[in-house]
Structure formats: C-alpha cells, structure tokens
Amino acid sequence: MTEHRPTGASARPVPTAPVLTVAGITVAFAATGARRPGPPREVVHGVGFTLERGRVLALVGESGSGKSVTAMALLSLLPRNARVGGSGVLTDGDVAEELVGAPADRLQAVRGRRIAAIFQEPMSALNPVFRIGDQIAEAVQVHQPHLGADATRARVLELLEQVSVREPRRIARAYPHEVSGGQLQRAMIAMAVSNDPAVLIADEPTTALDVTVQAGILGLLRDLTDRLGTAVLLITHDMGVVADVADDVAVMREGRIVESAPAEQLFAAPAADYTRALLQAVPRITDVAPDPRSDLTPRAEPGPRADAEPDPRADAEPGPRSLSSSKGPSTSSANGLAAELRDASVVYGGRGGEVRAVDQVSLTVAPGEFLGLVGESGSGKSTVGRALAGLVPVRSGEAWLAGVELSGASRAELRRARSRLGIVFQDPASSLNPRHSVGRSIAEPLVLHGTTDPAVRRARVEELLDRVRLSRDLAGRLPHELSGGQRQRVALARALVDRPALLIADEPTSALDVSVQATVLELLAELQRDLGFACLFISHDLAVVSTVTSRVAVMYDGRVVETGRTAEVLRSPQDPYSRRLLAAVPVADPVEQRERRRAWLELEPAAR
Numbered sequence: 001m002t003e004h005r006p007t008g009a010s011a012r013p014v015p016t017a018p019v020l021t022v023a024g025i026t027v028a029f030a031a032t033g034a035r036r037p038g039p040p041r042e043v044v045h046g047v048g049f050t051l052e053r054g055r056v057l058a059l060v061g062e063s064g065s066g067k068s069v070t071a072m073a074l075l076s077l078l079p080r081n082a083r084v085g086g087s088g089v090l091t092d093g094d095v096a097e098e099l100v101g102a103p104a105d106r107l108q109a110v111r112g113r114r115i116a117a118i119f120q121e122p123m124s125a126l127n128p129v130f131r132i133g134d135q136i137a138e139a140v141q142v143h144q145p146h147l148g149a150d151a152t153r154a155r156v157l158e159l160l161e162q163v164s165v166r167e168p169r170r171i172a173r174a175y176p177h178e179v180s181g182g183q184l185q186r187a188m189i190a191m192a193v194s195n196d197p198a199v200l201i202a203d204e205p206t207t208a209l210d211v212t213v214q215a216g217i218l219g220l221l222r223d224l225t226d227r228l229g230t231a232v233l234l235i236t237h238d239m240g241v242v243a244d245v246a247d248d249v250a251v252m253r254e255g256r257i258v259e260s261a262p263a264e265q266l267f268a269a270p271a272a273d274y275t276r277a278l279l280q281a282v283p284r285i286t287d288v289a290p291d292p293r294s295d296l297t298p299r300a301e302p303g304p305r306a307d308a309e310p311d312p313r314a315d316a317e318p319g320p321r322s323l324s325s326s327k328g329p330s331t332s333s334a335n336g337l338a339a340e341l342r343d344a345s346v347v348y349g350g351r352g353g354e355v356r357a358v359d360q361v362s363l364t365v366a367p368g369e370f371l372g373l374v375g376e377s378g379s380g381k382s383t384v385g386r387a388l389a390g391l392v393p394v395r396s397g398e399a400w401l402a403g404v405e406l407s408g409a410s411r412a413e414l415r416r417a418r419s420r421l422g423i424v425f426q427d428p429a430s431s432l433n434p435r436h437s438v439g440r441s442i443a444e445p446l447v448l449h450g451t452t453d454p455a456v457r458r459a460r461v462e463e464l465l466d467r468v469r470l471s472r473d474l475a476g477r478l479p480h481e482l483s484g485g486q487r488q489r490v491a492l493a494r495a496l497v498d499r500p501a502l503l504i505a506d507e508p509t510s511a512l513d514v515s516v517q518a519t520v521l522e523l524l525a526e527l528q529r530d531l532g533f534a535c536l537f538i539s540h541d542l543a544v545v546s547t548v549t550s551r552v553a554v555m556y557d558g559r560v561v562e563t564g565r566t567a568e569v570l571r572s573p574q575d576p577y578s579r580r581l582l583a584a585v586p587v588a589d590p591v592e593q594r595e596r597r598r599a600w601l602e603l604e605p606a607a608r
Contacts, residue, residue, distance in 0.1 A: 133172025422495030
C-alpha cells in the first residue's frame with residue numbers, strides 16, 4: 001500500500017475545482033401519526049462544504065449532530081417524511097448537476113456510479129443470503145451492463161485484490177457471515193469503488209473494528225484518494241481517525257457547522273469552544289505510550305523490572321510483569337479473589353470443527369481491582385468474560401467466581417456466585433428489554449436474587465439512578481426514549497443494583513460518542529471507588545483502557561501474551577503483538593499520528 005501524503009493544509013496545493021459543492025442544506029422531518037401534526041422539525045440548518053478530488057473531508061460531531069442526515073440528504077436516502085432544501089452540485093468536468101430535488105431516475109444513475117457509500121456495519125449493509133462476489137458483481141453490472149459474465153467476474157477479483165483482501169477467490173465465494181469484520185469491510189469498499197466514483201461517503205467505516213483492522217482500513221482509504229483521486233467525505237466521531245486520514249475537517253453540532261479548517265490547523269488551534277471540548281474528551285495514551293519514533297524492535301525476553309512500583313490493588317499478582325502461560329499453584333479463589341482462571345481452555349464447535357477460543361489462560365482479578373483485558377476480535381477476551389461468568393464451560397482447567405469453582409458447583413452454589421456478579425455489554429439497546437421500563441430493568445437482578453419487597457426494590461432503583469446521574473423520573477420510560485449514553489448508564493445501574501463483588505464490562509463504551517464515552521468512563525471509575533467492586537474491563541481501545549485500569553492483560557489467538565501494570569505495558573510493551581497493537585492506535589494529533597503510522601507500517605508490512 002502506498003504511503004500517504006502528510007495530512008493538513010501543507011500537504012499539497014488545494015485543487016481549484018471541487019467535485020461536490022454543498023450550500024445551505026436544510027433537513028426537516030414532518031410529524032407522522034399525529035392527529036394534528038405540527039410543522040416539520042428542522043434538524044439540519046444551512047450546512048455547506050466542498051469536496052475536492054484526492055482529498056478527505058472529515059465531518060465530525062456527536063450522535064444527533066446531523067452528520068449522516070446531511071450526507072444521506074444529498075442522495076435522497078432519507079425517510080419519506082424528510083424535507084430537504086439547499087443545494088448539492090456534483091461537478092464532472094464542465095458539467096454541473098444539482099442533486100437536491102433531482103428526479104428519481106437521475107439519482108439512481110448517480111448512486112453507486114458517481115457517488116458511493118460505505119457504512120458502519122457491513123454485516124447489516126450486505127445481503128446475508130448472497131455470496132459476496134455476487135453482490136459486488138451486481139453493483140458492477142447495474143452501471144456497466146455492457147460487461148459480460150467473464151469480464152464481471154474478473155472485475156470482482158480485481159476489486160478485491162485492489163482493496164488488499166486476502167484470498168480474493170475464497171472471499172468472493174463466501175457468504176458475509178463466513179468472513180471477518182475487517183475483510184468484510186474491505187469487500188464493502190470494493191463494492192463502493194467498483195464504478196470508480198468521484199465521491200465516496202464513508203459513514204463511521206471503522207467504529208466497530210479493532211485498532212489493527214481499523215489502521216488497515218484507514219490506510220486503504222488514503223490509498224484510494226491518492227491512487228484514484230477519489231474525494232472522500234468521512235463521517236466520524238473519532239478524533240484519532242480524523243487525525244490519521246483527514247486533510248480538512250468540518251465540526252457539526254446540533255445541525256450546524258461550528259468550525260471548519262485544514263486538519264493540522266484545527267487540531268493545533270481549534271477556534272470553537274465545542275471543538276476544544278471534543279478534543280479534550282478524547283482518551284489519550286501518549287502520556288504512557290512509547291514514542292513511535294523510538295526503537296520498536298521486540299525484545300526476546302520480557303525479564304524482570306527493577307523500576308516497578310507496588311500497586312496496592314494488585315496483591316493477587318505481585319511483582320514484575322510476565323507471560324501468563326506459566327503454570328503452577330496460584331492463590332485460591334476461595335481465599336479472597338473476585339475471580340480467577342487457572343490454565344483454562346474454552347472450545348467451541350463439535351467433532352471436526354472445533355475452535356479453541358481460550359487456550360490455557362491463567363488470570364486473576366483481585367478484590368477492588370480494575371483489570372483491563374485487551375486484544376483484537378477473535379482473540380478470546382469476551383470468551384474469558386463469559387467463562388468467568390459461568391456462561392460458557394471450560395473444557396479444561398478451572399474457572400472461579402466469588403470463591404466457587406464453577407464446573408463442579410451445585411445449582412445453589414452457582415446461584416450464590418452469580419449473585420455477586422454484574423455484567424455490562426457493548427450495546428445497551430440490545431441488552432435492555434425494549435418492553436420493560438427503565439425501573440423494571442434496573443430492578444430485575446433484585447427480583448432474580450430474591451428481593452421480594454417492592455418498596456426495597458423501588459428505593460434501590462432510585463438510589464442507583466442517583467448514582468449514575470439520571471433523573472428518577474426516567475424510571476417509567478422505555479429504553480428507546482433515552483439517548484445511547486443514558487441507556488448505557490441504565491445498564492450500568494442494573495449491573496450494580498445488587499452490589500456485586502465483580503463487574504464484567506464488555507466493550508461498554510465502544511459504541512458511544514467521545515464526550516459521552518468520557519462521561520461514562522468517569523462515572524464508572526467514580527462508582528468503583530465508592531462501591532469497591534472489582535472490574536474486568538474488556539476492550540480493544542487501549543486509550544480507554546489507559547484511563548481506567550490499574551493492570552492490563554493482552555490477549556492474542558486465545559492466549560494471554562502479556563500482563564502488567566497498565567502504565568508499564570503501554571509505556572514499554574515487551575511482547576511483539578502488544579507492540580503492534582499499541583502502534584496501531586491513532587492519536588488525536590495529525591503530526592504525531594503521521595509518525596505512528598510510519599511505525600505501524602514497519603511492524604505490519606502486510607498493510608503496505
């Protein structure tokens with residue numbers, strides 16, 4: 001993959017002919033279903049920007065700011081009750097075409113041909129019952145019907161190779177559920193660029209991806225702008241991604257652009273208070289992470305540390321950092337640990353198709369400890385959490401929870417152990433029952449564990465709503481009536497309502513905007529200090545892990561390859577995989593990110 005130009009205003013002379021000029025875009029939604037509908041509610045107010053060939057414009061802001069609505073308005077992909085005004089002019093040489101209000105047949109010709117889109121979740125955007133190659137072929141044939149079957153198949157393979165898909169023939173024959181998230185997103189990009197569009201709209205294309213996969217996808221987007229001259233509109237709330245890939249940035253808030261500038265200028269000297277607040281909310285690991293320009297050659301042996309400072313919350317594993325594959329007796333979970341795995345293996349599947357998701361992992365969580373568990377998708381970190389919760393059995397080894405060895409426990413012992421456990425998942429919209437009120441959802445663990453007095457349950461619900469900084473009036477609302485951040489705080493309240501000794505938080509902030517994420521992380525740390533529970537914090541975001549955990553374990557291919565105090569691991573990772581993982585994390589500084597990108601390419605030659 002070619003190396004990208006430096007980002008920012010000094011990257012190259014600014015082209016004088018924009019590909020897409022957006023001016024005064026407004027979007028309003030008419031009320032539906034009401035007996036006396038009021039006037040349409042305007043959510044986008046006079047937005048304007050330009051896209052230029054070979055450059056990336058990042059449109060950033062929190063959920064609800066109007067980013068995606070603005071982009072979809074240009075292609076008339078909003079619901080029927082949307083009312084769009086303003087202008088969006090697509091320029092092709094000397095020909096200028098207005099998109100807003102264009103006839104449906106003309107827009108159909110533009111979509112996928114002149115303007116293409118990449119969405120956040122390829123599994124939802126692709127049809128699950130058709131092979132990936134057939135779906136890319138359809139996109140080609142719609143706009144290039146003159147191509148025969150053989151030429152179309154050759155074009156599909158060419159596109160998959162162009163976006164660096166491994167084993168393009170196999171991927172073309174595969175169904176979406178048979179492909180990893182990173183490879184699936186690359187296939188979707190192949191579909192988007194299949195007709196050489198002038199404009200590519202990338203709507204949160206890396207939000208659900210691991211940092212190493214994300215780095216590859218961002219490199220691919222940069223390569224497309226350089227090689228094909230595509231103009232990219234990148235919609236995101238991740239300021240690290242913006243620093244990595246954007247030439248120019250426009251910041252949206254409440255349907256308006258509050259600031260726009262070249263990337264380096266905006267990060268160095270943001271003019272708007274809102275932009276400064278967004279940047280301040282970004283979790284950072286630069287205070288503890290190694291300089292990417294320093295020697296990144298992996299060391300053969302971790303070795304002991306002479307400079308390690310004792311951590312009062314890490315009594316379960318004192319001393320220097322080490323590989324956790326070592327065997328031998330460990331402190332008994334019946335002797336005060338919140339949870340423990342001892343040489344535990346978890347295997348999925350049956351005869352002839354087994355997958356060893358967790359392979360002889362030993363791990364402890366001490367009382368009151370905040371332990372981070374990091375790694376890519378498929379590394380086994382979520383399976384570790386499920387094994388400690390007793391949701392999946394261990395094939396060999398032992399899993400202990402609250403002093404109970406789960407595989408040999410009686411039903412009563414399991415019930416007692418699980419009463420000491422709370423779990424928070426990544427997507428609160430999926431984990432909360434949409435038909436249950438907030439109050440009922442929070443009280444559910446109390447009911448399950450035998451608290452029969454309604455007054456006691458109501459008082460405990462109100463106490464937890466206060467603790468997570470939600471109004472008690474929300475107890476009667478349904479989940480869809482709350483924002484994403486409010487729903488995640490409800491999920492946190494539910495997990496803590498029965499005063500657990502251990503909280504398992506599985507990617508609890510990865511789907512949240514940066515400012516909402518910061519609020520939830522601050523709240524989680526505050527609750528842990530006040531209530532004293534232990535926490536296993538599962539995440540692929542090292543910046544988030546660095547802000548809340550005291551100790552971290554790094555997983556790769558079902559094994560824990562490195563453990564240690566968080567600052568030590570992030571400052572000087574000793575395992576080669578830990579180094580690659582850390583180098584892939586984008587930081588919210590275009591100048592520093594440029595150096596980190598070069599360091600990552602040195603460690604990941606396959607990404608070039």
